[in-house]
Amino acid sequence: xxxxxxxxLSRHATQPTRAIHxxxxxxxxxxxxxxxxxxxxxxxxxxxxxAEQGVSRTAYREAVRVLSAKxxxxxxxxxxxxxxxxxxxxxxxxxxxxxxxxxGPTPEFLxxxxxxxxxxxxxxxxxxxxxxxxxxISRMGHALEEMxxxxxxxxxGRAADQNFHSLILTATRNEALITLATSVTAxxxxxxxxxxxxxxxxxxxxxxxxxxxxxxxxxxxxEARLKMLMLIGNASRDAGMSGPSAG
Numbered sequence: 001x002x003x004x005x006x007x008x009l010s011r012h013a014t015q016p017t018r019a020i021h022x023x024x025x026x027x028x029x030x031x032x033x034x035x036x037x038x039x040x041x042x043x044x045x046x047x048x049x050x051a052e053q054g055v056s057r058t059a060y061r062e063a064v065r066v067l068s069a070k071x072x073x074x075x076x077x078x079x080x081x082x083x084x085x086x087x088x089x090x091x092x093x094x095x096x097x098x099x100x101x102x103x104g105p106t107p108e109f110l111x112x113x114x115x116x117x118x119x120x121x122x123x124x125x126x127x128x129x130x131x132x133x134x135x136x137i138s139r140m141g142h143a144l145e146e147m148x149x150x151x152x153x154x155x156x157g158r159a160a161d162q163n164f165h166s167l168i169l170t171a172t173r174n175e176a177l178i179t180l181a182t183s184v185t186a187x188x189x190x191x192x193x194x195x196x197x198x199x200x201x202x203x204x205x206x207x208x209x210x211x212x213x214x215x216x217x218x219x220x221x222x223e224a225r226l227k228m229l230m231l232i233g234n235a236s237r238d239a240g241m242s243g244p245s246a247g
Contacts, residue, residue: 028064039085040083042082043064043083068081092187110240118232122232126222161209164209169184
């Protein structure tokens with residue numbers, strides 16, 4: 001293998017077009033959310049980028065379309081592609097969430113997503129306590145068993161944790177809340193992973209989850225709300241915040 005063949009950019013030539021533009025979108029997104037490009041700044045033009053990185057202009061254009069669809073950039077005819085203001089970013093998009101955590105979440109970003117959880121999940125637990133049925137209870141109980149069996153250090157345990165939180169949203173029987181389930185559970189997964197992998201947090205979260213489940217099982221909406229608030233507050237501290245509403 002030659003030195004040229006071993007260069008990471010040369011490998012673009014042998015990858016499918018889909019993989020190439022996804023990789024370009026990923027690299028540009030990390031640069032954007034990580035602050036290398038600031039709102040209002042221009043991305044490199046397609047001709048320059050394709051020449052410097054050894055990729056096709058078509059793949060670059062496709063990558064820019066991906067970023068535009070997620071609100072990170074906007075394009076104007078004859079004036080190039082610029083970085084959008086942060087308030088226009090689709091923060092709850094699954095890819096954008098992943099990019100934010102990969103780039104290194106800021107304290108402000110962590111605060112924002114824990115405040116989102118504080119707004120949504122305690123109310124969801126309250127409604128779930130009123131509206132859950134036997135199947136909901138069975139599925140939540142199974143998710144807790146899987147969390148306990150595998151632990152949150154493993155992908156399987158984190159998947160069970162996501163499922164538990166998703167099942168609570170489903171049990172609200174509220175379509176508007178249920179549409180948030182994918183984003184909220186992704187936030188749960190990323191913050192848990194951040195606390196475990198980056199901060200080396202080892203606190204056992206099972207008592208908090210068990211307490212929420214017990215309140216839902218007993219049909220006690222106020223207790224379910226309070227126990228979910230406690231769960232989120234502890235998770236926030238695990239992630240290095242003083243609390244879900246820390247300023």
